Amino acid sequence: MDVLKIATAGSVDDGKSTLIGRLLFETNSITTDKLEAIMASSKKKGLDYVDLSLLTDGLIAEREQGITIDVAHIYFSTPKRKFIIADTPGHFEYTRNMVTGASNANVSMILVDARNGVVEQTFRHFYISCLLRIPNVVVCVNKMDLVDYDQTTFEEIKNAFMDFAEKVRFPGQEISFIPVSSLYGENLVHQSAHMPWYNDAPLLSLLEAIPLEQHLSEEPSRFPVQYVVRPKSEEFHDYRAYAGKVASGLLRKGERVVVLPSGQETTIARIEKFGREIEAAQAKESVNVMLQDDVDISRGDMIVPLSQLPQQSRQLEATICWMDKKPLRAGSTYLLQHGVNTSRAKVSALSNLIEVVTLGADSTVSELKLNEIADVQLKTAKEVFYDSFAENRANGAFILIDEGTNSTVGVGLIK
Numbered sequence: 001m002d003v004l005k006i007a008t009a010g011s012v013d014d015g016k017s018t019l020i021g022r023l024l025f026e027t028n029s030i031t032t033d034k035l036e037a038i039m040a041s042s043k044k045k046g047l048d049y050v051d052l053s054l055l056t057d058g059l060i061a062e063r064e065q066g067i068t069i070d071v072a073h074i075y076f077s078t079p080k081r082k083f084i085i086a087d088t089p090g091h092f093e094y095t096r097n098m099v100t101g102a103s104n105a106n107v108s109m110i111l112v113d114a115r116n117g118v119v120e121q122t123f124r125h126f127y128i129s130c131l132l133r134i135p136n137v138v139v140c141v142n143k144m145d146l147v148d149y150d151q152t153t154f155e156e157i158k159n160a161f162m163d164f165a166e167k168v169r170f171p172g173q174e175i176s177f178i179p180v181s182s183l184y185g186e187n188l189v190h191q192s193a194h195m196p197w198y199n200d201a202p203l204l205s206l207l208e209a210i211p212l213e214q215h216l217s218e219e220p221s222r223f224p225v226q227y228v229v230r231p232k233s234e235e236f237h238d239y240r241a242y243a244g245k246v247a248s249g250l251l252r253k254g255e256r257v258v259v260l261p262s263g264q265e266t267t268i269a270r271i272e273k274f275g276r277e278i279e280a281a282q283a284k285e286s287v288n289v290m291l292q293d294d295v296d297i298s299r300g301d302m303i304v305p306l307s308q309l310p311q312q313s314r315q316l317e318a319t320i321c322w323m324d325k326k327p328l329r330a331g332s333t334y335l336l337q338h339g340v341n342t343s344r345a346k347v348s349a350l351s352n353l354i355e356v357v358t359l360g361a362d363s364t365v366s367e368l369k370l371n372e373i374a375d376v377q378l379k380t381a382k383e384v385f386y387d388s389f390a391e392n393r394a395n396g397a398f399i400l401i402d403e404g405t406n407s408t409v410g411v412g413l414i415k
């Protein structure tokens with residue numbers, strides 16, 4: 001069964017936790033003991049309904065204690081599909097979590113409170129969804145019960161959103177709107193009786209029907225080597241394979257390839273998956289690759305087709321989303337992690353600070369503060385073999401790490 005990855009976003013109190021809780025409840029994804037616990041705490045809080053937001057809020061509390069993960073992943077499934085929701089807190093300063101949670105999402109689900117309409121945070125989340133080239137955006141206009149299920153309110157929000165979206169969306173990006181009430185479970189799994197003017201599918205049906213990305217296999221093929229397989233046993237002493245996950249494209253047996261960074265040419269002799277030979281491996285498949293010639297390969301090297309070589313440089317131009325309290329300044333040095341490779345990188349220039357709401361760009365930038373987005377130029381110590389993010393999501397993104405604290409401080413999308 002395929003898996004749809006959803007990144008959620010909204011401002012504080014838009015109802016994200018309630019929506020996710022309700023979706024889990026209505027798809028029977030909550031265990032009896034959890035449900036009983038939620039019912040008990042709802043009662044204790046004096047509520048006359050079951051507060052399903054307690055379910056995901058509980059996960060967030062667990063996460064905050066755990067410290068190690070920024071984004072909670074919530075799993076559920078229907079007979080048609082499996083779903084993973086990356087739940088990111090809605091607060092302004094947590095946009096960074098949204099960036100890390102959303103980086104390989106199929107869908108960005110953006111919540112809008114029907115009473116407040118489109119707010120700055122909505123623009124920001126949509127802008128980031130576009131930067132990350134998330135192919136589907138679903139805007140849930142929530143709390144429709146609090147605006148008397150009014151169609152005009154919904155249409156106005158939709159128009160305001162689209163006025164902005166038309167300026168930043170990329171070709172092929174799908175945007176849908178659904179009026180919902182998460183508290184009462186309307187238009188989530190079942191059609192709402194209160195909104196007969198809305199004739200499209202409820203949220204779950206829409207999520208079940210979203211096509212998964214097919215284009216990954218059409219991208220240039222990139223195979224980063226995760227480790228070299230050389231069994232110790234006598235019986236296998238000639239066996240040598242390179243294990244990894246195809247980052248993009250299609251890797252074919254018999255294809256002429258180049259090993260980077262060494263530049264040695266060879267041919268793919270055999271591809272194995274779970275010990276069985278296959279003719280080709282596609283994006284996201286984990287396989288062992290065997291080569292015709294004895295080449296020297298180590299972890300972090302990349303196997304690419306001779307006919308589709310990536311760019312190669314020590315100077316990168318990228319759009320950066322900054323995620324650290326300490327601002328980014330020109331001249332600073334970071335660790336740049338690109339796939340399984342790392343290199344030290346120095347910020348040589350900063351430009352075009354994006355004003356997300358007005359879409360203006362300030363060309364004179366001295367520093368980049370938390371949550372800000374701008375263009376940077378980087379000089380790396382090692383050669384980087386990259387594609388532009390627009391061409392190849394997997395090989396066109398990197399993160400910047402602060403060497404002192406070892407934390408991720410920025411996400412870069414290569415131009």
Ligand SMILES: Nc1nc2c(ncn2[C@@H]2O[C@H](COP(=O)(O)OP(=O)(O)OP(=O)(O)O)[C@@H](O)[C@H]2O)c(=O)[nH]1
Nearest residue numbers: 012013014015016017018053090142143181182183
């Ligand atoms: N009337 C009404 N209230 C709702 C609806 N959805 C959520 N709420 C209420 O709005 C408040 C905030 O909901 P949450 O689900 O906690 O909001 P959130 O977006 O997860 O908030 P954070 O976790 O702080 O980002 C709660 O009191 C919910 O009961 C809705 O559809 N209708």
